[in-house]
Structures are given as structure tokens and as C-alpha cells.
Amino acid sequence: MGKARLEAFSDGVLAIIITIMVLELKVPHGEDLASLQPLVPVFLSYVLSFVYLGIYWNNHHHMLHATRNVTGAILWANLHLLFWLSLVPFVTGWMGENQFAAAPTALYGFVLLMAAIAYWALQQIIIASQGHGSLLKSAIGSDWKGKLSPILYLVAIPAAFWSQWFSGGIYVLVALIWLVPDRRIEIVLSASEDA
Amino acid sequence: MGKARLEAFSDGVLAIIITIMVLELKVPHGEDLASLQPLVPVFLSYVLSFVYLGIYWNNHHHMLHATRNVTGAILWANLHLLFWLSLVPFVTGWMGENQFAAAPTALYGFVLLMAAIAYWALQQIIIASQGHGSLLKSAIGSDWKGKLSPILYLVAIPAAFWSQWFSGGIYVLVALIWLVPDRRIEIVLSASEDA
Amino acid sequence: MGKARLEAFSDGVLAIIITIMVLELKVPHGEDLASLQPLVPVFLSYVLSFVYLGIYWNNHHHMLHATRNVTGAILWANLHLLFWLSLVPFVTGWMGENQFAAAPTALYGFVLLMAAIAYWALQQIIIASQGHGSLLKSAIGSDWKGKLSPILYLVAIPAAFWSQWFSGGIYVLVALIWLVPDRRIEIVLSASEDA
Amino acid sequence: MGKARLEAFSDGVLAIIITIMVLELKVPHGEDLASLQPLVPVFLSYVLSFVYLGIYWNNHHHMLHATRNVTGAILWANLHLLFWLSLVPFVTGWMGENQFAAAPTALYGFVLLMAAIAYWALQQIIIASQGHGSLLKSAIGSDWKGKLSPILYLVAIPAAFWSQWFSGGIYVLVALIWLVPDRRIEIVLSASEDA
Numbered sequence: 001m002g003k004a005r006l007e008a009f010s011d012g013v014l015a016i017i018i019t020i021m022v023l024e025l026k027v028p029h030g031e032d033l034a035s036l037q038p039l040v041p042v043f044l045s046y047v048l049s050f051v052y053l054g055i056y057w058n059n060h061h062h063m064l065h066a067t068r069n070v071t072g073a074i075l076w077a078n079l080h081l082l083f084w085l086s087l088v089p090f091v092t093g094w095m096g097e098n099q100f101a102a103a104p105t106a107l108y109g110f111v112l113l114m115a116a117i118a119y120w121a122l123q124q125i126i127i128a129s130q131g132h133g134s135l136l137k138s139a140i141g142s143d144w145k146g147k148l149s150p151i152l153y154l155v156a157i158p159a160a161f162w163s164q165w166f167s168g169g170i171y172v173l174v175a176l177i178w179l180v181p182d183r184r185i186e187i188v189l190s191a192s193e194d195a
Numbered sequence: 196m197g198k199a200r201l202e203a204f205s206d207g208v209l210a211i212i213i214t215i216m217v218l219e220l221k222v223p224h225g226e227d228l229a230s231l232q233p234l235v236p237v238f239l240s241y242v243l244s245f246v247y248l249g250i251y252w253n254n255h256h257h258m259l260h261a262t263r264n265v266t267g268a269i270l271w272a273n274l275h276l277l278f279w280l281s282l283v284p285f286v287t288g289w290m291g292e293n294q295f296a297a298a299p300t301a302l303y304g305f306v307l308l309m310a311a312i313a314y315w316a317l318q319q320i321i322i323a324s325q326g327h328g329s330l331l332k333s334a335i336g337s338d339w340k341g342k343l344s345p346i347l348y349l350v351a352i353p354a355a356f357w358s359q360w361f362s363g364g365i366y367v368l369v370a371l372i373w374l375v376p377d378r379r380i381e382i383v384l385s386a387s388e389d390a
Numbered sequence: 391m392g393k394a395r396l397e398a399f400s401d402g403v404l405a406i407i408i409t410i411m412v413l414e415l416k417v418p419h420g421e422d423l424a425s426l427q428p429l430v431p432v433f434l435s436y437v438l439s440f441v442y443l444g445i446y447w448n449n450h451h452h453m454l455h456a457t458r459n460v461t462g463a464i465l466w467a468n469l470h471l472l473f474w475l476s477l478v479p480f481v482t483g484w485m486g487e488n489q490f491a492a493a494p495t496a497l498y499g500f501v502l503l504m505a506a507i508a509y510w511a512l513q514q515i516i517i518a519s520q521g522h523g524s525l526l527k528s529a530i531g532s533d534w535k536g537k538l539s540p541i542l543y544l545v546a547i548p549a550a551f552w553s554q555w556f557s558g559g560i561y562v563l564v565a566l567i568w569l570v571p572d573r574r575i576e577i578v579l580s581a582s583e584d585a
Numbered sequence: 586m587g588k589a590r591l592e593a594f595s596d597g598v599l600a601i602i603i604t605i606m607v608l609e610l611k612v613p614h615g616e617d618l619a620s621l622q623p624l625v626p627v628f629l630s631y632v633l634s635f636v637y638l639g640i641y642w643n644n645h646h647h648m649l650h651a652t653r654n655v656t657g658a659i660l661w662a663n664l665h666l667l668f669w670l671s672l673v674p675f676v677t678g679w680m681g682e683n684q685f686a687a688a689p690t691a692l693y694g695f696v697l698l699m700a701a702i703a704y705w706a707l708q709q710i711i712i713a714s715q716g717h718g719s720l721l722k723s724a725i726g727s728d729w730k731g732k733l734s735p736i737l738y739l740v741a742i743p744a745a746f747w748s749q750w751f752s753g754g755i756y757v758l759v760a761l762i763w764l765v766p767d768r769r770i771e772i773v774l775s776a777s778e779d780a
Binding site: 399403406407410413414465466469472473476477479480483484487488491492493494497 | 601604613764
């Protein structure tokens, strides 16, 4: 089975998820700029989720680039990832409309955590299907970002009940870690791994 | 006529159906975890429908893989299948928002039944268009899952007015039957068919 | 410029239009079958529009199949067609929620008329771009369906203020004319054209 | 990395943006034509935004046509453009529902300005990645439209607080500038540039 249709379906779902999130930005009834003020947290959470979904689309793109054959297990692991990502608009809306209250901020982190686990599982299943000399395995290298992100989410989820700004800061930090191009950091880290 | 655009259109519609279902998960007004409680049945019905649509996408993918030429009849039989699947978000929302009440649970089964019949009809039309030595016909084998599912739906629909948990259990069972990889069960069943 | 991306974009827009129409089927608050009753006209108008959009997708598919090069004029004529089709969910919802009242039924016909004109204009632009021996021109033949449909819409629009059932019947009739496979009718008509 | 999936994802997002805008055209409760009157400004802003998104899709199509390799920077510059375009349905709805009031009309221009800047940045990144003899650079020529549009938006944004019709007129003018085929104007302008 080819991977073209898997890519097309994933692109479709990701494109819809990233776009319907904007529907949570409900048109305000007032006509002055002040009526936009309650929307500021909704907008900020939208920006954060847009960046996260952009990162997922980007990484998903690269992962499938290093994939040759698509098995039944890969199809389902991919749907599992899309399931957790499909919940991002819901938790984004809940977090934004409640000005980053504790519970919504924690749940946002939980969905990010489950998506990260689902992404990792999909990666492992592709690597296992490729056997020795897996192209994907050598492409991801130490995968320190993939390993660090769930740990940071696990810190951020309970921390939301103590300080939601701390948790929010961690979510921004994880996004930045993935946004910054790999090479320089990877060299630093591979050096620190040698030491 | 090629099948690439039929696949692309079907992928698009399925990707949208699977994603807009999440819009039924309305953002709650409260900001504590307790305010999520009324959403639990909506979430469970969302998970069930997500799995069903994933199964349909997966099977549709395989079916078209074994299809060479697309005729006018195939195009319309495919649209007929997409029509019934497009009603899944509606019945999912109705069932979830009413805590699996009798009538919504029965209607959910009815839409699944009609989708199963539409899938079967599409399959027959493709097989008929392929004539003797149809690749799809040999690929689906005895198609016991395709034959068993409508019977189980026919049991579940009236049963919803007696016990919606029994009906819900059947819907989960049918999903599991399709989720479990074929081979082992198929060997068992082909053996039982020999006997 | 190739036509693959024009097809992909049109498929995407048509897939979304056909799917978001189902959002007009608002989940009822009651949990018994009787609470579905007010949705019956909404459902019927959904079925009608689903069939119309299926016909447009189908015909659009064939039209582009007979098209080689995509010009700027073709791109804009295609967007013009998609614009009118994008209004179908709106008029479908208005007609359905008002039990086929006069004005909504007339507006529904007006949008169908404009879409038919946009389709015809796109067809003419493609034929003009192909010059003598246009493949599309010979493929559509006398195009009696394309010529008859706008006339029937023009009858149905004012008739809605006299009897909306008469107008609705015309909309169903036009859909049936396009659904019935061409060959037999075409032979009859080409014979009548000879006479 | 190929550009096919970048095109597919962008097409998907643009197709969804252009289509969900129509959801702002809320079905009115009345059943006579007069009940459509409050929707007239919503409809007009929908038409304007539909044309803008059509222009973006069209130009995006051409830009990627002149692009060979897709880098990480191009992926993110493209997502940045899609982000601003994803806000178009929101500002369209706000402007339409408030009968082109000052603040919404200014914000509409702001989002158009940011989208124009994002488009220009994407263009520059692609040109830079192509090095000397960039195909895209020679294809866009003097890019006077791309340079003039942000200036016109910068005039229109503050002007909205003085006369929203003046601002709206500028938005229509910019759309017309892009809609009119290039060649004749380009010759005029290249002549005026020579002088």
C-alpha cells in the first residue's frame, strides 16, 4: 500500500483542525476595538495552537518522507495521533475563553502530552516496520526533543493548579524548542552527550 | 476515468466529517474539571464515531486499491456511502447530548446500518464492473465482517428501546471486529467454513 | 500551468460545501423520535442539495477531464462557479428551516440558476481556449441538459410565490434529469433533433 | 523535500477558509425576502473576502509553480501566510455584522496588510533560496502590485476612522488591481519606469 493517500488524508484532517480553531474566535457584538478585549486570551491560545499544529504538520511531513511502506498498524497509529490533535480546538477554546484558568490549562497540556505520546508511538511503529537500518531511525537521531517534550508537559500539567502562567510558559518553551532549527542545538547537545 | 480524483474527494469528505464531529464538543462555560462532566457521553460517542470513520476510511482505501476503472455507477454509489457517513456527526451529537437515550441510540444504529448497506452496494458495483476474476472479489474473501455487521445493527436498533447499553455494546463490538487484524480470525473462520 | 491543483482545490471546496451543509441539521434538544419531526424539511432540503452538489462534482470532474491547459480566465471562471455553490448551504438551511416557504424556495432556485450560468460560462471559456476541434465541445454534444436546466429554474423561481411544491418539484425534476444516465435519452433526443 | 504536500496542505487550508466564511451568513429566522436585508453587508464583505482569497490562492499557485525546492524556512513562511489568511473569516464577519463600522473596517485592512507582508516575506525567502538567476524573481518582475498593495492598506486603515466607505473603496480597488490581467498595465508601467 502506498503512502500518498495516508498523506492526503492526514493533510486534510490537519488543515481542517488548524482552520476550524478560528471558529472559536466568535465575532463580538460590539463594533469598537474595546469589544475585542475579551478575545485576547482566545487569540493568544489560537496562536499557540496554530504553531503547535504547524509543528506537527511539519514533523509529520518529514516522518512520512522517511517512510516507505504503510502497514495497517501505521494507519491506525496515524489515526490515533489525529484523534488527539482533533481535540486541540476544544481545549484551545476552553483555555482561551477562561483566561488560562487552572483546569483548562492543565487539560490543554494533557492533550499535548497524549499527542506527543501518539506521535512517538507512530514513530516507533514505522521504525519497527523498517527493521535494521531504518531510515527514520537514523533521521531522528537522538530524538531529544521528542523525549524532552512529554517530560515538560508532565511538569506543566500539575503546575497549572499552582501557576497557570508557569504552565503556559512551558507550552511556549516546548513550541520554541521545536521551532528553532535543529543543527546548532543538536551539535551542542551531541557534544554534551559525548561528555 | 481515473480514480485519483474519486479518492481525493472521498478523503476530503471523510477528513471533514471526522473533524467537524469535534464541533459537537461545545466548550463548557465553567472553568473547573467538573464542568466537563456533562461532556463525557458526548466525548464517548465522539470516540466511537471517530473509530467507525477511521475503519471506513481504512476499508475504503483498500477497496479502491483493488479497483481499476471508475464508472458513473461507482461515482454515485460512492456519493451514496458518503451521504450516510455525513449523517454520523448529527447522530453522534444527538446520542451524546442525550446520554445514550433510546431513540438517539437506535437512530445511530440506523445510520450505521445504512452506511454498511451503502458500502456493500459500492463493493458489489465495483465487483460487477470488474467481471470474472474480479480482484476486489478475491481480496474481500468471504466478507464475513461485511455480512455480520448489518445483522448486528438490525439487532441493536430495536434493542435500544429495551436497553441502550446492550445496543451501545453491540456498536463497540462491531468496531472491535473490524479493528482486530484479519488474519488469525479469518483462518479460524475459513476452517469453520470448511467444517 | 497544470490542472492538478485546480482539481485539488475544487475538490476541497466541494467536499467542504457538501459536508458543512450537515451542520444545518442542528441536534434537537428532545430525546424522542418526535423531536426529529421539525428537522424533516431540513433533512429533505439537505438530501436535495447533496444530490445537486454530487452532480456538480461529477460533471466538473468530467469537464476537467476533457481540459488540457488551464488559463487565468479558467481559474477565475472556476472560482466564480465555486462562489455560487458556496451559497448552497445557506439557501438550503433557509429553505429547510422555513418548511419550503415561498421566498426561500425562490432564492434556492436563484442560486441554482446562477451556479448553472457559472458552469455554462466556465464550459464556454474552456471550449474557447481549446479552439477548433475542442475535445470538450464534442464531449458535451448538444448539451440539452445544460440548456434546459436554466429555463426550468427561471420557471421555478417566480412559481415559488404561487406554489412552492411546484417549484420544489422542478428542482427534483432537474436533479433527476442529470442523474439518469445519458445514453438512452441522448439517442432519443438526437433522433428528435434529426426530425 | 518536494513541494507537492506543501501545495496540498495550502490548498486544503485555503479551501476551508474560503468555505467556512459562508457560515457567517447565518440563516435568518424570518421567511420573507425582507429578513435578508440585515445580511446584505455580511454578504458584501463575504464577496470581497472570497475574491481576496481567490487572488491569494491564484498567486500562491503561480509562486509555487516557480519554486523548485522547499526548505524549512519556506514551510514556516507559508504557515505564517496561512495564519493571517485564517483570520480573514473573523474580520469579514465582524465587518459585515457591524455594517462596515470604523474599527472592524480598520482591522480588516490590518489583516490584509499582515497577509500582504507575509506573502512578500514568503516570496523573498523563496527567491533567496533560489540564489542568482532565481526563476521566481524574474517571474514577478517589478512586483509593483505587491509593493503598492501594502501602501494602500496603510492609507485605508487610519482612513476607516474618518470614512469607512473610503477604506472599503480602497479594499475593492486593491482587489481590482490584482484581478485585472497583468500584461497591458505592466507594459505601461515598465514604460513609465524607463522614463
